[in-house]
Amino acid sequence: MRKQLQEHIARLRAAGAHYVDARWYPVEETNDLLMWNGNLKEASAARESGVGVRVLYKGAWGFSAASDTSNLTALFDKALDNARIAAERVTFPIRLAEKDAIQATFASPNEINPFTVPLAEKVAFMQAMDAKLNQPGVFQRVCALTFMRKQIVFLDSEGSEIEKIITEVFPTIEVTGLDAQGEMHSRKFNPARMGGTRGWETLDMEVFNANAERIVREMNEVLVADPCPKDVRSVILLPGIMFLQTHETIGHALELDRILGYELAYAGGSFVRLSDFGTLRYGSEKLTARADATIPNSPGSFGYDDDGIPAQNNLLIDKGLLVGAITGRQMVEEANARAGKRIFDGSGGANRATAFYRVPIERMTNINIDPGDDGTLDDIVRNTERGIILDGDKSWSIGSNREQFHFATDIGWLVEDGQVKHVVKNATYQGETVPFYNSLSAVGDESTWEVQYTPNCGKGQPNQIMQLGHGVPVCRFDNVKIGE
Amino acid sequence: MKDQILHTLRELRAYALAKGVEATFLYHEEDSYLMRFANSAISLNTNEHLIRLEITAYKGRQRASYSLITALDKLEEMQQGVDIAAEMVEHAQPLNYQPTVPTYTESFSDESAYDPALATLSNEERLVFFNRAVAGLETDAQQLSGIFSCGENVIAQINTRSEHTQYFKTSDAQITIVLSHTALKWEVIAEQSAQQVGDLNPDALQRELAFLVEHYQHDTPQQLPLGTYDIVFGPAAIAELLGMMGYIGYNGGLMKRGYSFLTEEQVGQRVFSPKVTLTDDPTRRETFPFQRDMMGMVREPFSIVAEGIFKGFVWWQDEADEFEAQPTGHTVPHKSVVMQGGDMAASTLEALVAQPRENDVLYIPYLHYMNIVNPSKGLITASSRFGALLLKKDGSVVVPYNVRLTQSLLEFFGDKVAWLSQAQVAANTSMSYGARNPQAIIVPALMQVNGLEISHSNSAY
Numbered sequence: 036m037r038k039q040l041q042e043h044i045a046r047l048r049a050a051g052a053h054y055v056d057a058r059w060y061p062v063e064e065t066n067d068l069l070m071w072n073g074n075l076k077e078a079s080a081a082r083e084s085g086v087g088v089r090v091l092y093k094g095a096w097g098f099s100a101a102s103d104t105s106n107l108t109a110l111f112d113k114a115l116d117n118a119r120i121a122a123e124r125v126t127f128p129i130r131l132a133e134k135d136a137i138q139a140t141f142a143s144p145n146e147i148n149p150f151t152v153p154l155a156e157k158v159a160f161m162q163a164m165d166a167k168l169n170q171p172g173v174f175q176r177v178c179a180l181t182f183m184r185k186q187i188v189f190l191d192s193e194g195s196e197i198e199k200i201i202t203e204v205f206p207t208i209e210v211t212g213l214d215a216q217g218e219m220h221s222r223k224f225n226p227a228r229m230g231g232t233r234g235w236e237t238l239d240m241e242v243f244n245a246n247a248e249r250i251v252r253e254m255n256e257v258l259v260a261d262p263c264p265k266d267v268r269s270v271i272l273l274p275g276i277m278f279l280q281t282h283e284t285i286g287h288a289l290e291l292d293r294i295l296g297y298e299l300a301y302a303g304g305s306f307v308r309l310s311d312f313g314t315l316r317y318g319s320e321k322l323t324a325r326a327d328a329t330i331p332n333s334p335g336s337f338g339y340d341d342d343g344i345p346a347q348n349n350l351l352i353d354k355g356l357l358v359g360a361i362t363g364r365q366m367v368e369e370a371n372a373r374a375g376k377r378i379f380d381g382s383g384g385a386n387r388a389t390a391f392y393r394v395p396i397e398r399m400t401n402i403n404i405d406p407g408d409d410g411t412l413d414d415i416v417r418n419t420e421r422g423i424i425l426d427g428d429k430s431w432s433i434g435s436n437r438e439q440f441h442f443a444t445d446i447g448w449l450v451e452d453g454q455v456k457h458v459v460k461n462a463t464y465q466g467e468t469v470p471f472y473n474s475l476s477a478v479g480d481e482s483t484w485e486v487q488y489t490p491n492c493g494k495g496q497p498n499q500i501m502q503l504g505h506g507v508p509v510c511r512f513d514n515v516k517i518g519e
Numbered sequence: 520m521k522d523q524i525l526h527t528l529r530e531l532r533a534y535a536l537a538k539g540v541e542a543t544f545l546y547h548e549e550d551s552y553l554m555r556f557a558n559s560a561i562s563l564n565t566n567e568h569l570i571r572l573e574i575t576a577y578k579g580r581q582r583a584s585y586s587l588i589t590a591l592d593k594l595e596e597m598q599q600g601v602d603i604a605a606e607m608v609e610h611a612q613p614l615n616y617q618p619t620v621p622t623y624t625e626s627f628s629d630e631s632a633y634d635p636a637l638a639t640l641s642n643e644e645r646l647v648f649f650n651r652a653v654a655g656l657e658t659d660a661q662q663l664s665g666i667f668s669c670g671e672n673v674i675a676q677i678n679t680r681s682e683h684t685q686y687f688k689t690s691d692a693q694i695t696i697v698l699s700h701t702a703l704k705w706e707v708i709a710e711q712s713a714q715q716v717g718d719l720n721p722d723a724l725q726r727e728l729a730f731l732v733e734h735y736q737h738d739t740p741q742q743l744p745l746g747t748y749d750i751v752f753g754p755a756a757i758a759e760l761l762g763m764m765g766y767i768g769y770n771g772g773l774m775k776r777g778y779s780f781l782t783e784e785q786v787g788q789r790v791f792s793p794k795v796t797l798t799d800d801p802t803r804r805e806t807f808p809f810q811r812d813m814m815g816m817v818r819e820p821f822s823i824v825a826e827g828i829f830k831g832f833v834w835w836q837d838e839a840d841e842f843e844a845q846p847t848g849h850t851v852p853h854k855s856v857v858m859q860g861g862d863m864a865a866s867t868l869e870a871l872v873a874q875p876r877e878n879d880v881l882y883i884p885y886l887h888y889m890n891i892v893n894p895s896k897g898l899i900t901a902s903s904r905f906g907a908l909l910l911k912k913d914g915s916v917v918v919p920y921n922v923r924l925t926q927s928l929l930e931f932f933g934d935k936v937a938w939l940s941q942a943q944v945a946a947n948t949s950m951s952y953g954a955r956n957p958q959a960i961i962v963p964a965l966m967q968v969n970g971l972e973i974s975h976s977n978s979a980y
Contacts, residue, residue, distance in 0.1 A: 074615055075611055078583040080607060082585075096562070101568055120564055296557055303904075432902065441974075461892075
């Protein structure tokens with residue numbers, strides 16, 4: 036197969052294509068299990084394979100994909116035809132940043148391939164979790180396990196040949212109860228990635244047991260709690276909501292294709308302009324953010340992106356100053372040309388596709404916030420006069436340029452004079468991105484830092500779902516509107 | 520091709536029966552084309568031809584499914600899929616209810632929503648359409664974005680309970696055109712949904728865009744003060760709100776799980792404005808309808824809300840099995856939701872702007888990133904996007920920056936509804952995650968709701 040793909044790549048180059056690549060998925064497997072109130076509502080597995088071909092011709096992209104690989108000639112020709120018509124409407128001829136030709140392999144670290152674990156064992160894990168969640172006050176209990184394994188072979192006309200095997204495990208447990216007014220309230224647990232691997236072994240029954248007890252207890256506290264007051268306070272975001280704040284208002288805002296207008300008709304743009312790099316005070320000096328695709332245990336680490344660029348650890352925001360973006364080969368060239376100066380020094384290695392039948396686009400890797408020097412969660416609370424601790428991603432809605440946001444959380448704890456007072460329900464907060472990050476007044480130390488994952492980040496047309504991560508500490512922001 | 524698909528399904532059925540496996544088979548084939556525009560160029564031109572097969576095996580109360588992307592001539596690979604599903608179901612935990620296995624009493628085929636002329640549009644035709652829709656509107660500063668997505672979709676089914684088959688074939692197109700200003704960052708949108716080639720009308724899109732651009736070019740944007748506004752929603756915004764109501768409102772299974780703002784006690788009660796009538800109507804071809812559901816149940820117009828009275832929940836078969844409810848024919852990839860029009864003659868933005876008014880009116884065509892703040896109260900939040908306008912009572916028009924609404928669906932569709940357009944529009948709500956599933960909601964062209972509160976107001980784009 037590889038030889039055939041290389042021959043077709045060479046054939047299209049000879050036919051006038053400037054660049055050609057092919058992503059062959061010999062196999063992609065998924066396994067989804069969902070247990071709801073003790074019922075195994077979903078026990079499904081899926082397998083797919085196919086080839087996607089991307090062709091750059093006269094400054095325009097064409098792409099074609101098929102699961103039936105019996106006629107590769109037609110597949111490659113269709114991709115070239117698609118590029119030819121696209122070349123009739125070019126405003127900025129696409130150029131790709133330089134890269135080295137790479138022959139390499141990558142396998143995400145795992146000790147136990149989840150696809151070797153019998154279904155009965157997976158179901159037994161869920162039954163144990165379900166039993167643990169089946170407590171007074173719990174109206175609905177959900178346990179879900181998703182497993183993925185992708186084998187991807189990447190070949191391009193510049194001489195690269197890379198094979199990747201990506202394995203992922205995404206578990207979650209959640210409980211829901213009804214309060215005296217009949218309103219539902221939920222609490223969930225998505226385990227942080229504590230170890231160095233991402234296989235079946237990451238499902239630690241002891242950790243799940245402890246957290247099952249915790250979420251049931253906290254949900255029951257929410258059921259009898261007062262509503263979150265309408266107020267302006269300091270908000271202390273635990274990793275269970277800080278990861279999403281980071282995702283939505285740093286990650287998406289700094290995708291270079293959004294900044295350049297390539298998502299304007301769908302996902303949206305960004306308030307960030309090219310002139311902001313090196314000048315915009317994105318946050319307070321306590322804010323340092325990076326796109327780090329090198330940490331071992333996160334779905335945001337994949338070895339090489341779908342341009343064939345090795346994983347990198349790049350600064351995005353350095354002590355509050357905007358310095359970088361989430362980039363691939365095409366966008367950095369266009370951004371530098373449009374800006375009339377060299378903002379980006381080559382691709383950041385963040386161009387990924389969700390499947391063989393989708394084209395790679397800029398996706399987050401692990402968009403992390405560096406730990407700070409404001410101590411533990413207890414230390415931060417002790418130094419907060421009027422605040423609220425928030426956790427759990429209940430709802431999120433962000434302006435189309437990522438300029439403003441509204442979040443609801445599963446739980447809130449009011450803080451008065453350095454003391455945690457009591458739980459509140461229906462907690463929400465909202466703000467504008469840049470003023471919000473400039474109000475960052477405390478960043479927790481390593482003890483508060485966790486790698487959380489996002490298994491379902493949506494973007495692009497045709498739509499794509501991507502898996503990625505966020506290593507974040509506890510953070511405190513001041514003067515934030517809550518309870519609306 | 521249809522004969523080959525059904526023949527393959529019959530072969531799979533025979534294989535499963537020979538192996539003693541109770542199974543259902545869902546075949547999905549798509550031929551999808553998407554031309555994407557950004558910065559006035561074609562940023563991507565793509566197509567995919569994919570065949571998916573989902574095999575669900577049953578053993579008493581146990582159920583498991585296996586899916587594969589395959590090719591029609593790979594019968595052996597599909598048969599291996601049957602074996603895998605059969606192996607999985609052995610280890611699946613029994614449900615505490617009996618899942619219904621579909622039994623088709625007759626074969627059914629529906630290609631009435633398929634137009635080959637639309638399904639086989641060429642690259643060149645798509646580009647010509649787009650060029651015409653933005654004729655005279657692009658400048659160095661005003662740039663084109665959008666998509667022309669089209670294709671054909673086939674769903675075919677069989678199961679081991681009977682030899683009968685179901686076959687559905689549709690064609691669809693979804694066009695979104697955005698014009699945006701590179702420096703000022705405003706954006707305006709026009710959209711179109713097509714089930715047949717005659718639905719395509721680039722000139723209508725051009726007129727709509729030209730009207731919006733005229734205002735956005737010449738008016739200085741303003742930050743709106745917080746407070747309550749009388750708001751006129753466009754078709755995309757109305758469809759987005761109705762889509763959310765289908766999720767946390769009249770969905771029977773979610774209601775039973777506590778995720779609905781509607782209750783069983785409210786069935787037969789007036790919950791919404793008397794101006795609101797909502798039907799699931801599979802006779803409307805613009806919705807890419809299913810006239811049978813996946814269980815073989817005949818689908819007929821189903822009343823959800825009649826003049827404000829909540830008529831009942833819709834039930835997916837599996838949820839009906841679990842909660843001992845009667846299925847309502849809603850085991851479908853998508854419903855065919857139709858909101859009845861009202862008595863207002865104005866059905867375009869141009870007509871709305873021209874008509875006299877006693878109060879200022881905020882026009883919002885599109886709601887961005889809607890999410891649920893509190894499902895029990897129907898509380899949602901979203902921001903305006905793409906060409907909002909404040910129509911002042913003195914006849915002048917102001918371009919506002921985007922605003923956020925955090926309100927209950929009971930407010931959007933309750934007694935604050937002032938009027939609905941007579942004319943209806945098909946708002947295309949298709950997403951392209953996973954398998955192609957074209958869908959549209961038919962809505963009044965415009966809906967005015969008075970006294971809605973703005974919870975945040977942008978000071979810039």
